[in-house]
Amino acid sequence: SEKPDIVLVYGDTNSTLAGSLAASKVHIPIAHVEAGLRSHNKKMPEEINRILTDHLSTWLFCPSETAVKNLESEGIKKGVYNTGDIMYDAILYYKNIALQQSVILSNLNLPPKTYSLVTIHRAENTDDPQRLKSLLEALRQINGIVLFPIHPRTKNRIKQWNLDNLFLSSNIKMIDPLDYFDMLAVESQAKVILTDSGGVQKEAYMLGVPCITLRDETEWVETVLGGWNKITGANMERILKAVETIQIPKDRISIFGDGHTSEKICKILTNLTGNN
Incomplete structure (x- = not known):
């Protein structure tokens, strides 16, 4: 019409x-x-x-x-x-506004650059119980707090595969999904981001935060070539090694406009x- x-x-x-x-x-x-x-x-x-x-x-x-x-x-x-x-447009416009308005870090008592941020939602990770278990085991062994805004799909699969026990006495701080401003705030202040999201990989690069991609490939090959992103898949040893050896590259060129x-x-x- x-x-x-x-x-x-x-x-x-x-x-x-x-x-x-x-x-x-x-x-x-x-x-x-x-x-x-x-x-x-x-x-x-x-x-x-x-x-x-x-x-x-x-x-x-x-x-x-x-x-x-x-x-x-x-x-x-x-x-x-x-x-x-266009995500770069949004980050440039909203980052400082988000940091001024969001109270998520103070509410969670998380000083900047003291925590790892993780997001997991893709079917390849959530619908395979062994893969999801390996990811959670890796997160549990990371030193320091691991902030985990959990996607409903992931939450349901954790219950379905009886993996709740992996969060007992754990460093993993599971919280509900975040709105855009809160997500920008926790992304920008994380010391490292672990994710299977394409968008979060990009945002990590744009915000100057090292990223570990919990997939076997990525669309954003430029971020890998620049040293800001490491691909580990769901392999626990590779994830832990990537976290332990993460370094911030000297250069971050404008690959997104x-x-x-x-x-x-x-x-x-x-x-x-x-x-x-």
Whole structure:
């Protein structure tokens, strides 16, 4: 009923693909923000969503040069723009506001740079009891407090696999999921972040916090090459070694743009469609 000129979709969720399929069926051009990401693991639902959305899209806004090259290797060259990452725009705008308004660290009595932050939610980690157990065992052996805002899916699987005992007398501080400001606050002040989230990997890099990726691959290869991110999978020994040997690299180049991604995307789309 709205008859839009463009359907704008973001990221790699199921709703991203649903929006792309719906728009393509009624011949509405699609613009994909965060296009070109590839883990090269088609067992991940997100990977399927990315590939199909990119091949349906008219305009593809990439967060990095690697993403542009990924599309090129699949024969997608027209309508591709390296605009940078809108998450970087958000972090630059909201980080200081979050640190001023959030009281999460004082409420939890956590001084900055004294704790590790962990997030686990992907099916590959939560739906495999041995993999999830290995992750929790590793977290339990990390020195110091491990702050664990727990995803409902993960919480349910821990109960399902009877892994609650791993939290007894543990250094793991499990809390409910956090809103954006609180999450930015705990991310920016962590000494290290352990995660299977693509977004959190990026935010760690943007905030200058070392990251350990609890997966067997990552879309954000630039963060690994720069030394800010280590891939360990769910292997307990590799995770503990990564935590023990973590170092902050001297350089952190701007691989995700200049913080003006949203402006660039708006300008491109208005110029292409002739709308103001």
